[in-house]
Amino acid sequence: MIAPVAPLRRLCIIGVGLIGGSLARALRQAGQVDEVIGCGRGLANLERAVELGVIDRFETDPAQAVVGATMVLLAVPLGAMEQIMAAIAPALEPECIVTDGGSAKASVEYAARSQLGSALPRFVPGHPIAGTENSGVEASFPDLYRGRKVILTPLEETDPEALASVRTMWEACGARVSCMSVAHHDEVLAATSHMPHVLAFALVDTLSRWGDRDEIFAYAAGGFRDFTRIASSDPLMWRDICLANHESVVAALERYTDDLMRMTEAVRQRDGDALEHAFRNARDARERFLAMLEI
Amino acid sequence: MIAPVAPLRRLCIIGVGLIGGSLARALRQAGQVDEVIGCGRGLANLERAVELGVIDRFETDPAQAVVGATMVLLAVPLGAMEQIMAAIAPALEPECIVTDGGSAKASVEYAARSQLGSALPRFVPGHPIAGTENSGVEASFPDLYRGRKVILTPLEETDPEALASVRTMWEACGARVSCMSVAHHDEVLAATSHMPHVLAFALVDTLSRWGDRDEIFAYAAGGFRDFTRIASSDPLMWRDICLANHESVVAALERYTDDLMRMTEAVRQRDGDALEHAFRNARDARERFLAMLEI
Numbered sequence: 001m002i003a004p005v006a007p008l009r010r011l012c013i014i015g016v017g018l019i020g021g022s023l024a025r026a027l028r029q030a031g032q033v034d035e036v037i038g039c040g041r042g043l044a045n046l047e048r049a050v051e052l053g054v055i056d057r058f059e060t061d062p063a064q065a066v067v068g069a070t071m072v073l074l075a076v077p078l079g080a081m082e083q084i085m086a087a088i089a090p091a092l093e094p095e096c097i098v099t100d101g102g103s104a105k106a107s108v109e110y111a112a113r114s115q116l117g118s119a120l121p122r123f124v125p126g127h128p129i130a131g132t133e134n135s136g137v138e139a140s141f142p143d144l145y146r147g148r149k150v151i152l153t154p155l156e157e158t159d160p161e162a163l164a165s166v167r168t169m170w171e172a173c174g175a176r177v178s179c180m181s182v183a184h185h186d187e188v189l190a191a192t193s194h195m196p197h198v199l200a201f202a203l204v205d206t207l208s209r210w211g212d213r214d215e216i217f218a219y220a221a222g223g224f225r226d227f228t229r230i231a232s233s234d235p236l237m238w239r240d241i242c243l244a245n246h247e248s249v250v251a252a253l254e255r256y257t258d259d260l261m262r263m264t265e266a267v268r269q270r271d272g273d274a275l276e277h278a279f280r281n282a283r284d285a286r287e288r289f290l291a292m293l294e295i
Numbered sequence: 296m297i298a299p300v301a302p303l304r305r306l307c308i309i310g311v312g313l314i315g316g317s318l319a320r321a322l323r324q325a326g327q328v329d330e331v332i333g334c335g336r337g338l339a340n341l342e343r344a345v346e347l348g349v350i351d352r353f354e355t356d357p358a359q360a361v362v363g364a365t366m367v368l369l370a371v372p373l374g375a376m377e378q379i380m381a382a383i384a385p386a387l388e389p390e391c392i393v394t395d396g397g398s399a400k401a402s403v404e405y406a407a408r409s410q411l412g413s414a415l416p417r418f419v420p421g422h423p424i425a426g427t428e429n430s431g432v433e434a435s436f437p438d439l440y441r442g443r444k445v446i447l448t449p450l451e452e453t454d455p456e457a458l459a460s461v462r463t464m465w466e467a468c469g470a471r472v473s474c475m476s477v478a479h480h481d482e483v484l485a486a487t488s489h490m491p492h493v494l495a496f497a498l499v500d501t502l503s504r505w506g507d508r509d510e511i512f513a514y515a516a517g518g519f520r521d522f523t524r525i526a527s528s529d530p531l532m533w534r535d536i537c538l539a540n541h542e543s544v545v546a547a548l549e550r551y552t553d554d555l556m557r558m559t560e561a562v563r564q565r566d567g568d569a570l571e572h573a574f575r576n577a578r579d580a581r582e583r584f585l586a587m588l589e590i
Contacts, residue, residue: 129514149514191505192515196498196522198558201577203491206554208580210486217584219424219444220487226521227491231581235574242562242570253559257552259501263493264548267537275537279530282496285503286526289512 008033012069014062014084016040016049019101020075021140024054026173029142039065049137063091074100078240082111092119097162099124104245105153105182121159124166127151135234146174153182190248197238200231303328307364309357309379311335311344314396315370316435319349321468324437334360344432358386369395372532373539377406387414392457394419399540400448400477416454419461422446430529441469448477485543492533495526
């Protein structure tokens with residue numbers, strides 16, 4: 001159990017979109033934050049965030065934004081993490097805690113080690129496993145994290161108090177927090193999220209370059225809409241995730257491709273027993289998985 | 296436009312599950328059938344179908360079931376088509392029309408040519424693009440086909456009147472009927488339905504054999520549930536579809552695997568431009584596809 005702590009005095013959110021905006025809304029609703037400062041590149045989005053009451057005010061310069069902050073959330077694309085860390089490091093208050101919401105952690109660890117200097121022990125890498133295919137502050141809502149998992153991947157140097165504060169912050173949003181190593185996070189997420197996104201993007205990409213494209217899509221059945229939903233995700237965000245976690249993503253894709261080629265061979269050989277066995281195993285595994293989620 | 300026709304006098308449904316049961320319910324609701332005879336292997340399911348009012352009575356012998364029928368729907372697994380056709384051929388009334396609901400058509404054409412003899416011109420191969428991941432007569436409902444596509448793949452020999460009658464029957468259920476060749480049907484459906492099912496089965500199969508399986512599934516995010524829904528489909532039915540349409544399914548899988556390996560190579564090379572381009576193309580294609588469905 002984590003002891004109750006005082007609300008965050010000043011939270012600075014760099015990147016006021018679905019992830020950052022929903023955190024601010026949830027903490028405000030729970031009375032767990034006094035003041036929220038936003039920072040980002042799009043002035044219209046920041047102005048809208050103030051109108052919506054998600055943030056109190058904003059800065060467009062990250063170094064200005066973190067002045068006086070007690071907690072900073074980096075909710076920017078993975079490709080921008082290192083640059084933002086370099087910008088804020090000299091301006092961080094000595095006691096300020098920094099965390100992030102990046103979907104891959106090795107590249108974030110690398111950036112933090114390169115850029116945060118003496119602030120490294122108060123940096124807690126994190127990943128809320130939540131989101132929709134929509135993005136931007138308009139899409140944010142206070143219950144995004146309720147019942148969802150947040151993974152924290154503390155480094156060897158991470159200050160236990162900083163870790164506890166970040167955990168408490170996410171728990172105040174209704175999330176279930178767990179900890180694991182950076183490497184393990186990146187392998188697990190490559191398998192369950194990053195690789196499946198690549199598969200869905202590849203499927204729609206393949207079909208879109210089929211001979212009679214419109215007809216191909218016209219006869220796509222109901223299951224197709226579900227199966228390809230994740231292919232409507234933000235291309236830039238997923239490009240960044242694939243680049244940031246390229247080793248684990250390639251390993252997962254290779255493993256999948258091997259299995260798929262084996263299954264293709266079973267179809268070619270008309271090996272009904274092998275197909276039935278694999279399909280039945282998949283169905284049973286999915287049902288066990290759904291039962292587990294409902295516990 | 297098809298001229299209005301009299302209701303079917305006696306419809307015989309061989310295989311009283313989701314597909315056959317829903318057709319019977321829809322035609323009854325539309326007042327387009329006088330009598331429905333069921334046939335199948337499971338006595339309990341047939342008795343339940345009578346209780347539910349889906350069929351009027353049943354036979355367990357297909358040859359007995361088709362006696363006096365004016366229309367026969369074969370809604371059995373693809374692997375059972377040829378055997379059922381052999382059994383009913385000698386018992387069909389001279390004017391009786393036969394159609395089917397199989398998800399692949401070349402193997403059904405082959406079975407019909409081998410077994411139906413003089414009844415071949417009154418056989419109309421068909422495929423309703425509808426279904427849920429549930430099966431059995433309990434899962435059937437009259438609106439299953441409303442607004443959905445039904446593809447008919449008439450053979451060179453098919454009697455135009457038989458074709459018109461089958462078209463009218465499906466239109467009475469609210470379906471939109473179109474015609475294409477057997478070969479084209481099998482290629483299009485391999486791309487949009489059969490291959491995606493194999494991909495989903497393969498993904499869950501791969502993950503279920505990952506090192507720490509429970510943990511892998513525990514961190515699967517929301518998109519995973521959608522993405523793998525079709526992996527909860529009936530393993531035997533999908534085995535049969537893969538076997539029946541093996542050439543087109545293998546061709547589609549090979550095409551997909553080539554694209555996936557190219558995408559994997561882009562991740563390995565950290566080629567952000569190639570990834571962004573493919574992901575953006577996929578997202579845009581899916582959005583065009585959804586817009587097309589809503590027209």
